[in-house]
Amino acid sequence: MKPRVSLQDSALRNGNFSLRIAPVRSEDVGLYEAQVKYKTEVHSCHVELGVITVTLSPPSPVIENELLLMSCNSSHQASLVETCWFHNERPGPTSRTFCSLSRALSILHPAMSDAGSWTCQLRYSDKEIISATFNLQILGFDGPTNPVVYAAAGSAAD
16 A cells, blocks of 8 residues: 555654554545554454445536536445535535435536535444545636626736
8 A cells, every 4th residue: 555654753752643544545445443552462353444435427627518417426335315415614605505315416507606625424334424525616707797808908808
């Protein structure tokens, strides 16, 4: 897994034996064991790593007005109860939520207003809730609604 794995050497002296994996990949799913030997003592702990992935079809960059399918999958083994998608979670006029039994969300004609933070939340039968957030970027025109722009002679026009 090198060079994606590291230990924080400065933290080892303080008893922090954390393992850092960056970036996490789907194949990293599984059970991890840490063993620390100090003099005659051996301490160990087990940590299970689960992974959630968000995929776009077609993959980035997303083009304005072209069909977009966002999918959310997790390594969790229980039965999926509900998938919710949150767009721009802060309350306001651009905040939207979509919930369904499907792991995917289709946007028929993505617009520039669909860009931004999207969170996929998976709720399972064993009460586990898993989520991932990603930033959706859309290529398109984000100009004035009126295509006529006036500028004073001698000034700049954008």
